[in-house]
Amino acid sequence: MNETSDKRASRRSPRGDAARKAILESATRLFSEGGFNSASIADIARDVGMTQAGMLHHFPSKAALLHAVLLEREARNERDTQAEREKGLDPLTVFLHTLRNNDRNPPLVQLMTVLSAESIPANHPAHEWFEQRYEDIVTSTVEHFSAIVDEAALPDGLTVETVARWLIALADGLRVQWLYDQSSVSRQHSLAQFYDMVMRPILREPYRSFSWLQMIEDEAAK
Template structure:
């Protein structure tokens, strides 16, 4: 029985991969509500019943697509930090990597906007995702900013939410007109405004490889 399952696994993984890739593309082009199970099944050459064997519902497929994107970003983030990049440079590198696949950026922008409606299947996922990102970034920024330098009433969580908001806002402008704005440049300029509050105001924030000294 194990051998039989092993023989079937590669084919099943291949079909699952094809479904995810198709859903990613169609959701990003049409939005979740306009891309149907029938559209995705036809795109990958499967019956709807066959596709639902891998993903029991359209909502389950949507969440799988979103989760895969997050897992890719988390993996890239971990690898960047391990290579010696500071947190803000790692943030820039994640944006830069995502922009190499505009369809993923577009997918996230469309679905995050659609999910504002509370009965959208990704509503809770996005609410929790932003909570987790804000909490994680707030924690990471403690090593970047000197809280004693912050203006009265200002918190690291506020800085975190500003960074997220600027990145999201510039993302929308970049998607509408890629020639109008650079997310990398915009974020570096924003970080420059925040330098007076950093522990090391001269910290080098960029996509460049960290020096050998910093890697040690």
């Protein structure tokens, strides 16, 4: 955040913060239901009982509102993930807990699924944001997984980055199936099975001897 943004933030009143929060919540819900093009500035303003001019006072354009929605979602997700890391958990467990926490809020899961798909065309206002997001996710996943993967145990041609991309793709693909039918699959359970069945041979000790599936079953029984 730059100095101008800092000053603007410091000038916000409680009433203005409440209005901004209401706009973000409305836009999040409407964008998750039908994507960026499904709701206009007028639709969102009407939904929160505000004039378009009043809404544009908080967000100068619909694209700016979209980016604010995405940044708010990511900030919330990062807070939850960082809280899990601070417990001293291994990266694979943190990933499982992040999926579990995300899936407790289906509208936010649907928001990211809908927007990440529709923003693939380069002219979409969120295209660059999602492109950078995936680059960052791969980079951070490789960084965290490198500490627990035994690279000497990797088959020829396989890298930690490859494994990281598999896990990201698996989580994203299961997300789509889960959104169609939440009773059909558990992302956390499925990833735990993948860890235990597929990843165990390439992990360092003590992780090679650990069962993530047993862990989440024990957690569920508490």
